[in-house]
Amino acid sequence: MMSKTKEVAIVGASGYSGAELASLIAKHPNFSLSGCYVSEQSLDKNKLLSQLYPEHGVLLDTPLLPLSNSAFAEINAQADYVCLCTDHEVSVTLAPKFLAMGKRVFDLSGGFRLATNADYEHYYGFSHPSLQWLEQAEYGLAEWNAKAISQAQLVAVAGCYPTAALNALKPLKQAGLLSQQQIIINAVSGVTGAGRKANINTHFCEVSLSPYGLFNHRHTPEITQYLDHDVLFTPHLGNFARGILETIYVQLNPEVTHQQVAQAYQVLADEPLIRLKGDQLPSIKGVVGQPFVDIGWQQQGCQLIVVVAIDNLLKGAAGQALQCMNLAHGLAPELGLNGVWS
Numbered sequence: 074m075m076s077k078t079k080e081v082a083i084v085g086a087s088g089y090s091g092a093e094l095a096s097l098i099a100k101h102p103n104f105s106l107s108g109c110y111v112s113e114q115s116l117d118k119n120k121l122l123s124q125l126y127p128e129h130g131v132l133l134d135t136p137l138l139p140l141s142n143s144a145f146a147e148i149n150a151q152a153d154y155v156c157l158c159t160d161h162e163v164s165v166t167l168a169p170k171f172l173a174m175g176k177r178v179f180d181l182s183g184g185f186r187l188a189t190n191a192d193y194e195h196y197y198g199f200s201h202p203s204l205q206w207l208e209q210a211e212y213g214l215a216e217w218n219a220k221a222i223s224q225a226q227l228v229a230v231a232g233c234y235p236t237a238a239l240n241a242l243k244p245l246k247q248a249g250l251l252s253q254q255q256i257i258i259n260a261v262s263g264v265t266g267a268g269r270k271a272n273i274n275t276h277f278c279e280v281s282l283s284p285y286g287l288f289n290h291r292h293t294p295e296i297t298q299y300l301d302h303d304v305l306f307t308p309h310l311g312n313f314a315r316g317i318l319e320t321i322y323v324q325l326n327p328e329v330t331h332q333q334v335a336q337a338y339q340v341l342a343d344e345p346l347i348r349l350k351g352d353q354l355p356s357i358k359g360v361v362g363q364p365f366v367d368i369g370w371q372q373q374g375c376q377l378i379v380v381v382a383i384d385n386l387l388k389g390a391a392g393q394a395l396q397c398m399n400l401a402h403g404l405a406p407e408l409g410l411n412g413v414w415s
């Protein structure tokens with residue numbers, strides 16, 4: 074039986090993740106775009122989304138509406154799901170308003186992912202304004218939390234770097250193969266990871282390859298919290314548009330065999346959006362424009378190096394948000410994603 078269509082409002086639709094999500098919704102058999110919104114002061118308000126992203130053509134001939142009082146009323150009347158593709162501090166103030174309307178909210182920011190207000194003060198630099206919703210939010214790491222996501226009113230879609238790291242490491246953790254040693258994660262992201270707004274540090278011509286956020290990046294507590302293991306995470310900004318590659322150094326327990334490692338990854342073998350590559354190592358080129366997580370690994374004694382790659386705007390943001398919405402609507406998680414790369 075065909076499921077009823079759900080109407081989806083996208084706030085922050087002119088940004089990189091919002092536009093990617095709008096294009097996925099516009100093509101989806103069971104979702105339709107109820108409206109695309111930007112801030113009231115936006116320089117892009119009332120433009121067509123296709124003017125900003127001509128590569129999507131008429132598919133995104135939809136206006137970017139200012140998020141005014143009348144827009145809130147319109148969303149209240151028309152939308153079933155609201156996706157927040159906005160900065161963390163914007164999301165934490167907007168989400169409670171849409172939740173109070175009874176909407177299901179999918180937040181792509183980090184505003185509802187961490188456990189405590191102290192985490193927000195330390196890693197995000199603000200005091201969380203909505204602790205009761207922080208408590209109720211479910212973590213949108215689709216392969217690992219599907220049941221909770223399917224029932225949640227608020228889904229905190231997992232961060233881009235954590236999505237790669239957690240899918241690479243949770244199988245090993247679950248199988249009890251990790252030693253107590255800290256895991257080292259070296260990650261590199263393309264420039265779209267920093268969003269669309271102009272900034273000298275992320276100006277494409279200024280970027281070569283450089284680390285940032287040493288010891289204090291907000292994805293360190295996110296990975297630690299959902300892996301339940303200590304990690305040393307160092308992101309780098311690379312001079313390419315999209316994609317994330319992480320090289321992860323793991324110390325295994327004594328006597329862990331190659332077969333045990335391969336067996337541990339079998340927990341993900343049937344997941345349609347995970348590609349286990351064994352000793353073939355993933356690359357950015359292999360995942361750009363695709364909804365997958367590619368995971369490869371090589372082992373020498375107790376040392377294991379895991380390499381994982383995703384497209385930051387698909388599996389790292391819009392693709393995973395769509396997976397979560399599919400789960401919420403009782404659909405196959407990969408619906409509307411299996412064809413995006415063809």
Ligand SMILES: NC(=O)C1=CN([C@@H]2O[C@H](COP(=O)(O)OP(=O)(O)OC[C@H]3O[C@@H](n4cnc5c(N)ncnc54)[C@H](OP(=O)(O)O)[C@@H]3O)[C@@H](O)[C@H]2O)C=CC1
Binds near residue numbers: 089115183232269270
């Ligand atoms: N880029 C990525 O790879 C990933 C991003 N994310 C997260 O997703 C969120 C969006 O990221 P990204 O797409 O990169 O960001 P962008 O900076 O590209 O886009 C932000 C969007 O929010 C809009 N906006 C800003 N302020 C408001 C407001 N007060 N009300 C309504 N809309 C507003 C902007 O439009 P305007 O300013 O014109 O109003 C724009 O449409 C962030 O929280 C980010 O951390 C998550 C995973 C990966």
Ligand SMILES: CC(=O)N[C@@H](CCC(=O)OP(=O)(O)O)C(=O)O
Binds near residue numbers: 266
């Ligand atoms: C290259 C770059 O700047 N990347 C961003 C992470 C991407 C992102 O927006 O983070 P979330 O997944 O938590 O929302 C950063 O390091 O802050």
